[in-house]
Amino acid sequence: MKTLLRLQPSLWLLVLIPFLSGCNQEKDDYISKYCPGSCTIIKGRATINNGSTPLAGVTLLAQWHYSRYLSGSTIRKKAFATTDANGNYELRFLLRDDELQGGYIEVITNLDPEKYTYCQPGDFYYAGELERNTTLERNYALAAKATLELQLSNPDALGPNNSLVVTARYATAPTQGAECEQRIFWPQTTATQLLTVASGTPVTISIARTKNGQQTTENLTVQLQEGETLALPLTF
Known part of the structure; x- marks a missing residue:
């Protein structure tokens, strides 16, 4: 004697959903x-x-x-x-x-x-x-990639009222729309951060430090070769 499995319509829908969605x-x-x-x-x-x-x-x-x-x-x-x-x-x-x-x-x-x-x-x-x-x-x-290795010597100095923001700006061509901006909000207790930038073109680096509500900004410009990794020491 054969037993037929009867399912409610709602249960059949649950059975069919994986097949329908796939x-x-x-x-x-x-x-x-x-x-x-x-x-x-x-x-x-x-x-x-x-x-x-x-x-x-x-x-x-x-x-x-x-x-x-x-x-x-x-x-x-x-x-x-x-x-x-x-x-x-x-x-x-x-x-x-x-x-x-x-x-x-x-x-x-x-x-x-x-x-x-x-x-x-x-x-x-x-x-x-x-x-x-x-x-x-x-x-x-396009630009071939290079890398900035940002090395913070005193990450423990970062606290609840302090912050460090590093921004890199560069252009991959002298045309509108080819400008790049990358930014790192430095996390506490982290000593090293990597930032990918373009090679063969000037890269402007802005280092903004906020200590107890007072902000200072330092700017510098570097240019890297294709595949180069440049170590950049920082202090807070």
């Missing part, structure tokens, strides 16, 4: 580049060495992401490009009706984050930020 779709939509008069274009240039040297062979992929509650997500690969000998690239695609209403476009590159640094904001464009028949310029002004 339905992710990935599609190619490269054909959308054939869109005369309706294309969305993201184009620009990749450079290194303070903007003076083009970077050829960088690959870029534009894809659309959209997630739905309990029904997984959709990824559409929209366009692919490679920078030419002059560092130029162009991503061309048609925004579908649903892509205009929701989700976001992400541009992914093969740039090595362990080797290069750059200052521009993230490569995400949300619904409403891109339209059809528009062109957006996005440059990649």
